[in-house]
Amino acid sequence: MSKRVTIKSIAKDLGISHMTVSRALSDNPNVHAKTREAVVRRAAELGYVKSAAAKAMRGDGTKIIGLLLPNIVNEFYARFANTLAEACEEGDYHLIIHLTNDDIELEQRSLQRLLEVQAMAAIMVPAPGDPGESLKRLGSMKIIQLIRQRRSDKPTASILVDDEAAIRDAVIHLAGIGHRAIAYIGADAALSSGRSRLSAFKSGLLASEVTEIAELIHVGSPSFEMGRSCARRILEERVATAIVCGGFEISNGALTALLEAGKGVLEEVEFVGYGDPSFYAWLMGGISTIRIPVDDLAFKAVDMLDGDASSGRLVSFPAELTVRGGVS
Amino acid sequence: MSKRVTIKSIAKDLGISHMTVSRALSDNPNVHAKTREAVVRRAAELGYVKSAAAKAMRGDGTKIIGLLLPNIVNEFYARFANTLAEACEEGDYHLIIHLTNDDIELEQRSLQRLLEVQAMAAIMVPAPGDPGESLKRLGSMKIIQLIRQRRSDKPTASILVDDEAAIRDAVIHLAGIGHRAIAYIGADAALSSGRSRLSAFKSGLLASEVTEIAELIHVGSPSFEMGRSCARRILEERVATAIVCGGFEISNGALTALLEAGKGVLEEVEFVGYGDPSFYAWLMGGISTIRIPVDDLAFKAVDMLDGDASSGRLVSFPAELTVRGGVS
DNA sequence: CTGAAAGCGCTAACAT
């Protein structure tokens, strides 16, 4: 087992000082061209790899960016991660992905570990719940909150989605084509987004003078299973003629319930999803949905990463109702 | 800006040696219980975070695992990454994801950077092409090749898919229901998997005594766009009555072409995809496909990570033909 | 039980 190749080992090999090697390898002008060439060649021959650890320990920082996501199979998160990762390749960053499964404890653990490796920034979809005091000190790690925002003393940089208008539009659209019993499945008040989406839904009902039916409003911890079981219940009750979803996982879960229920039901219940996985356009003649501009969010995130460290900025991108399903 | 909290700063604060702090914080028995308690409390108060860099520099290794994927939006890769990431959370590993976009240069760069951070292992889907000499020395980083395998001097650990039987079955199935003009879209010979899948396709034709039509066999660098354009061409030519795909991206691309072509065509052309995104089951009454057991692959990868460092093992999981679309 | 010294790989700041 040959030992690690370091600037020192190269220096010894070449009979020069390790500083010269360091300089040669980092394009410092103060090296004789000939020396530099020799060093560079020998380094390549020996298979020298610079140690990120040593750099980090000197306080030069790392090129590590953390990404905390509930999961990465949901196409929205996958697309976000993909776009971000591409940007990272370009900027020579490392992207560390941590899955939180919307569990606050996992989230805190992940942040802690990101701190340990001195990640320069963490982009996170905050999990529902109270983070507690445990992790007040984020040191120099910049935090960017995505989609959801945690109320907190110091203002954090946030990239949010303004989906209230779109959700309202969805309800108004449904009412416009005759629906009078419109169900809603969304996150509960543990998330600010849960609250605002529900109120947008209600505001839509109000605007279209459709009666709010308490039994048709389902809120809870947002997940695929939650969406599926709520939708199943709604279908069984046979009261609602339309369903509006307020959440990525929920939408996929609810849609699955519809698909599982089969043809008969599909034609009776109008569905408005949340997020726009590629296949929504093709399923059942096209699934209507609240579109979120994923790439815009991702680009903005990159932007905030590059930009000055001034935290506290907050941007919001409008969601948009996409009506589909003209065919059948 | 308060400086970083280190064992030394804690030691000074407490008026003891930094060694005692180190011991206390790493559960070394040789510390007076009272001292330990004081240290632990103070560390928590101050918000101490241990430095992964310092540890790494001492040669204690890192808890970093690299994952090199063409992209992460394709549901197969997303699922693999998701399962792997969950395992990483459990084992307190960091998962660094690098997107190669099937570009060998990006791949080499990513590996290089993984080396710099002293990743303990890299799980990679090798990009087509020749890696060249540049990166012979992987040091202590264990490499696990996924899905595809690069021919190389030293045997690398590999997790492969044995899809030849399934592809053969697909052709035989199509022939069995009457198809005589079966098209194929797959990767070219730059990938060993490309070669073997194509030969499986041909073997299927042979077995069912269906004539091979050269014009209906499309190979090239595997990508969504490639799949889409080949499928479009096939549809335009109106010769083929069935299409078999040999690749994840290709399958989604080709399917998109079919969907874009609209209803008329859908009923004329039988489609067998590759990989099994969740929506295949629901689209067009169910898309037939070559199923790959993603989670099995992911679990195996975790397994190999944990297992002894003995590289060179090679496992292969069988793919399976899933026929769907009875309805319409 | 506690402490002092050394060294992991690297570079900024001074020497030469």
Next chain:
DNA sequence: ATGTTAGCGCTTTCAG
């Protein structure tokens, strides 16, 4: 243009 020193945060080794 090149060399020396020191120190980043940590643990191992050897002394108390």
